[in-house]
Amino acid sequence: MYYEFYLDVYFLENLVMNYALLRITNKLLGCSATHLRSLLSAAVSSAASVCIILLYRYSMISTILVSVAANTLMVRFGCKIKDGKLLVRGICLFYTGSAGMGMLFSNLRRMTGATGVRAFVVTTAAAYCCISLVSWICNRLKRKQQRICDVTLFQGGREIHLRGLYDTGNMLWDTTLQSYVSVIDIVPVKELLSEEAAEELAKFCQKDICDKPELLLTLKPHYIPYKCVGCEMGLLPAVVLDTMYLKQNGVQKVITHPVIAVDKTYSSSLRSYQMILNPNLIDS
Template identity: 40%
Template structure:
């Protein structure tokens, strides 16, 4: 019993699938290798398979050369990895991507009943596109979770616990205190302040004189002009709180006397967060 193998078909099949695997591995590793590099790596991998098919060196040696040498070189160039630790991780990720791609391809083959080289390429491409889309969605969700941090705001002995969004687009700065300004949802005022203080801030925001202005002295209320999408010329009421604590996966900050601005329109807030954090508070 023997198999008739066409070397050109073997090369093309391995070249295409290796390219798909390298692109998936790059996405999973978070590396930005160009598609040209992935093509070069796929060509190296396909050429190595063809050489070992034409000049076999025994089952054990062939297995070692394919799974260690060829895949290592392919990942090194195809994913633009330089350190040995990264390369080893890349090889493992490549096998993981192969497991996912092979499983998806097998599932589609069974579902459609398609066979042959053309069906293999078509279903392989569909499998790659589905996996790439899934990885992209998961990456976006992961980045969004990383930008959401737990926050605690303290004022007058009261605390508001919620979530803050790390937003590099927030460049609001307080010229009075020369501090970065975070933006808060007006609902925070109900948690942190008594009805008398809230009424005083409301009257101050409307340009009226508060009944008991002494309650607002420690907050240093003042107005800050700002511009945002949909509001090119807005004004926010800024107050100074006692503390702002921020906690995340790699972040643990305690900011003394933070400045928080409360715009009249809360269209920038969603149910996921109540504070838009200034990036300087996290990066400094």
Template identity: 30%
Template sequence: MVNFTMDAILLILLKKLLACPAGYGRVFAGAATGAAMTCIAIVIFRKTPVLRFVVFHGVINVVMMKAGLGIKWGRELFRGWVLLYIESFLLGGVFQFVQQYIRRGSMFFLLAVISYYLVSVIWKIILFFSEKGNRYCEVEVFFGEKNDRLRGLIDTGNTLSDTISNDPVSIIDRASVRRLTEEKKPERFRYISYHSIGKKEGVMPAFRLDKMQIIRDGNKINVEHPLVAVSEEELGSENYQMIINPDILTGGKKNGDKSGSSTSV
């Protein structure tokens, strides 16, 4: 139970930091997996500390992140592994600090909860001073009877807008659109023309979602009928499925902005 509690806290913190779309049920299942594997490893490798060390830090934590957060193999998993240990050191330090004032052993779970909230505050302070770290968010998108939770990137370089409505345009990957629409083409859509680095001109099909919720730093921003363009290519190597136009966060419109144009279909 002690190991499960600490693993759950670390995974919840990592979920927020990486803006992973995994639900809390999956997070707790990942924590339970990590706790069970730890107990088994302690018994099996009790006489081989070197092998136990390798299993603890090279196998169990990776399995726990995969099971609890669904992080893909590669760069994002390595990034999550590094952040998990930074969290662990930070949580351990905060836990010891709080323990000075609450000495009863039976108060462990209270200590853990207090430490979680203190570490959350510290992370928010770090993110406040780190623009890059604050660029990621969770996004829940709704279309018809379907909804999906994605990882989003708030990109200040995305100035794409619709010249008909002047609405800011976000970009969503094709695989997510397929899940939302079940391969059915939306009744009304248009083409948005754009230009980017390495590509002078191109067009993307665009349509309106019913609703979008942007979850950032524990707060939810509701956006009704946002305009999204469908990317034909993979968006990036850091495991995000949507590029959020920052003007959506302020509800702004780009009057007179010609960075994007559209053609109704």
């Protein structure tokens, strides 16, 4: 039994797969390697793969060592990794992706019956789709992460720490106090108050008559008109806190007397953030 094996096609298929895996690994690790750097590293590793084919009949150990060394160097230079721990993560991602893409390409070839040049075209198309998909997912996650910041609220000597999301859909504006408005659930606000004051705030949010309104004087409770898609205009209860700290990427902003709308229908239990920040606070 004999079969034909084309080294040029094998080289090109490895080149495409290695390049795709390097770009995906580079994206997932947040490295700064250029497309050209990844392509050159993939080409060198693909050439090494051809050498491995020639060495296979002589020594299995040599084959394994050359393969591991070639892939390690490829990930190291192809993703521009300088840290040892990051390199280990990169190698793990590369081999995991290699197994996944190998199965994907194998199934595609079996389904399409592609061989030779057709197999190369199928491999290239699939690799391009994989790179595009991973890039799209990473960009979406990165954009969302850039909109999330650490928030610290202060009131009457108490403080709470939570996560806030800059939401471009939140355009609330307090016409009375001339201030941008952020939104939060009532539960975190209660943590800043005494037990009696928290009960009075709950009554105020329900539009009930407060028994001890003097407990809420420092919060300056009032209502803000709002309108959202799919519902009629309504009123949101709002309070004024002492201070709000916003911290993102090492930059900290201090906002004195922030206006916070308390929305009892807003639940943050299943979210990665607990507060909806007004996007204008970024430039305020």
